[in-house]
Amino acid sequence: MNRFITLQTPHGSLHGQLDLPDNPRGLVVVARAHHTVEDAAISSSFAEFGCATLSMELLTAHEVQFADATQNVPRLTQRLIDILDLARNDGDMEKLPLAIYTSGDVAPAAIRAAAQRDTLVRAVACHGGLIDRAGVQALELLVAPLLMLFDANDLAGQTACQRATRHLICTHTTQVLDIGDDPAAPAANWFLSIFSG
DSSP, X not given: OEEEEEEEETTEEEEEEEEOOSSOSEEEEEEESSOOTTHHHHHHHHHHTTEEEEEEESSOXXXXXXXXXXXXXXXXXXXXXXXXXXXXXXXXXXXXXXEEEEXXXXXXXXXHHHHHTTTTEEEEEEESSOGGGGOHHHHHHOOSOEEEEEETTOHHHHHHHHHHHTTOOSOEEEEEEOTTOOTHHHHHHHHHHHHTO
């Protein structure tokens, strides 16, 4: 089953899609700043592992026009929290174990949102991004297991990760991807190991 999802904010609408296979093993909230061509492939990868996906934009159509909109970590965090709450109050999603998958500039917001919804979020996977921008408090409060995936040439992300890990008390692991590797596959395996644990 596929459903289009709209979330109203004071600044405009956020749009996304729920892809719900038969008997899903869990729900992955795919949090992104805006729609990208990779979205369908990411959802398809998670579906192959039996996961439902809720792919949601965190920026309105107007905000996407501004290059620095993805740097507003508090705003992105609040919107992701609203999306998590929406999932928990939706009949199709409410009973599924939930994880967050994100990439790039949304990674710090995912850490913060998971720290604030610690009884809801079972795991987090970030593909790239400067996770230390989540802040020391969020890093120390995070209890959900964290998987950090980096492309081999993402030296900035790997350095930021090294700065962040000294503040993490949760289970966390890092994996460097070869060029062309599908980041959703190791994330799906990570999530399933936690959902079934």
